Amino acid sequence: MTLNRRNLFSIGAAGAVLAATGQPAAAGQNAPSDEALVRSLPGFSHGYARVNGIRMHYVTGGRGRPLVLVPGWPQTWWEFHKIMPALAARYRVIAVDMRGQGGTDKPAGGYDKKTMARDIYELVRHLGYKQVDIVGHDIGAMTAFSFAANHPAATRTVSLLDVGHPDESLFHIPLLAPPGVPVHVWWFAFNQVRSLPEQLLHGRFRYMVDWLFDTLLYDKASVGGRDRAIYAAAWDRPDAIRAGNAWYQGFYQDIEDQKAYGKITVPMLGLAAEYNDTLAQSLPDKGTDVRLGKIAKSGHFLPDEQPEAVTKALLEFLR
DSSP states (O other), X not given: OOOOSTTTTOOOOOOOSSOXXXXXXXXXXXXXXXXXXHHTSTTEEEEEEEETTEEEEEEEEOOSEEEEEEOOTTOOGGGGTTTHHHHHTTEEEEEEOOTTSTTSOOOSSOOSHHHHHHHHHHHHHHTTOSOEEEEEETXXXXXXXXXXXXXXXXXEEEEEESOOOOOGGGGGOOSSOOTTOSOOOTHHHHTTSSSHHHHHHTTTHHHHHHHHHHHHOSSGGGSXXXXXXXXXXXXXXXXXXXXXXXXXXXXXXXXXXXXXXXXXXXXXXXXXXXXXXXXXXXXXXXBSSEEEEEETTOOSOHHHHOHHHHHHHHHHHHO
């Protein structure tokens, strides 16, 4: 399926709502801690830093030029675990949990992407780096773009995986999916609602995780039950659900902030699933050095489905 302005952000293919067992497991069942997950990645460690008024969780490994990885919703830093070892062979990898995500604090406010980018900027400074390459996926891509826009001197390159920064095109998402579009991004609107999502999803977030992966993956088995349990456990709390909603509620401020941004002047990569042409449509006007690429046989979750192809594309761009 090809995306265009008419069906912008209506993506994916029809899939099962439940996991292969037919019944989602409890959100925290068999979900290892961040400490256990980090131990499973040789050469990596994790820590916390007090930055921009919050306590931020991050995972580091490797040597070389610093490379920041910023995950999306409904995932955590763990979404990059398949590509982190290969990247760490050449770079100092820093995978973060953003404000509201995973092991990072979930304050009442600050979920516009400009503030979230500032969190990462202060973390980079805290770790002793003046300039980084930054890669973001999904909401993390929005934050990575804002990082490059607001902290250009600290940005060597920026890579966006499957999503760009919010702009006024979001106002044109239809309430009903046009005929022939199998999946509509109803969660963009759902996450705008205050209070109700916490009541509906608390204790049931595995249903949301399974629906999104089963619907937006090309190969549903590429994110297995263990990984789904990890993500469900991370988000299955009222404060986490509220924070994830706030990422989407921040779009209004993000759109206003974007209007004031000039073109990104550092090299910028837009890497999308092969059916997604939204980055090809939007990015060329937002940068002076824009490279575009596609990942075959992948849905929205590129690092999970095609880690080798994503790693290859990133390494080629970063060199």
